[in-house]
Amino acid sequence: MRRKRTIAFLLLIGMASATAETQLSSISLHLVGDSTMSDKPNVAYPERGWGQILPEFGLPQLRIKNHAANGRSTKRFVDEGRWNSVLSSLSANDYVLIQFGHNDQKREDPARFASADTDYANYLSQFIDDVESKGANAIIASSICRRHYTDAGVLKRTLTDYAAAAQRIAREKEVLFVPMNHRTCHFFANIGEAESQQYFIQVPPDLYGRYPQGKVDNTHLNVVGAAKVAQFFVRELEALAHPLSNYFYRDSL
Secondary structure (H helix, E strand, C coil): CHHHHHHHHHHHHHHHHHHHHHCCCCEEEEEEECCCCCCCCCCCCCCECHHHHHHHHECCCEEEEECCCCCCCHHHHHHCCHHHHHHHCCCCCCEEEEECCCCCCCCCCCCCCCCHHHHHHHHHHHHHHHHHHCCCEEEEECCCCCCCECCCCCECCCCHHHHHHHHHHHHHHCCEEECHHHHHHHHHHHHHHHHHHHHEEEECCCCECCECCCEEEEEEECHHHHHHHHHHHHHHHHHCCCHHHHHECCCCC
């Protein structure tokens, strides 16, 4: 009898959970960022953006629109008209997740460079104002970690100034900040150089015509790395008890 009651209780919990899910209204989450987040249409090549994998964690009521693009910084995203395109597609109560930094660092490229404390911070601040003017909700995330280690096997944290600037602007503007740089760097530092290799692009020679000699890429993710980073994002939302976390029905694939 006790076992039957337990089963009935669990069934009731499951029914309540299903009812809660069906009561969720549909919302859109817009992703704005660079190649570490963007969709990769060539499924034969192993590179993936973590935003490409994120829908696999979400409920049907969550529409994820990935505007992220390879090689973009805050400055270039604006200059190319991509930001205006995002704004034109926003509706009230949408969410806009903004993650830049990798290409903003490129001082040698004036078309992309945006200094952490001035231009980059100013662009993020303007993005937040623009999103809120549409009645939508901005989320700022710091850039994911690169896989660069010293000869002694210590992880190099190469984006800390941009991560700090992103956190500062989010705090000043009172919007959600997701510490993806800290989360991913902490993870790669703990597992070490050898084990972290499985999450990034490691192309062997004589397989892809584009890379006849092979390719080692310690910035861009493969499908395993993209899934792991997407998982980090979902778990951060859960830890913060953010309303958007209700739209993700699982935190592992």
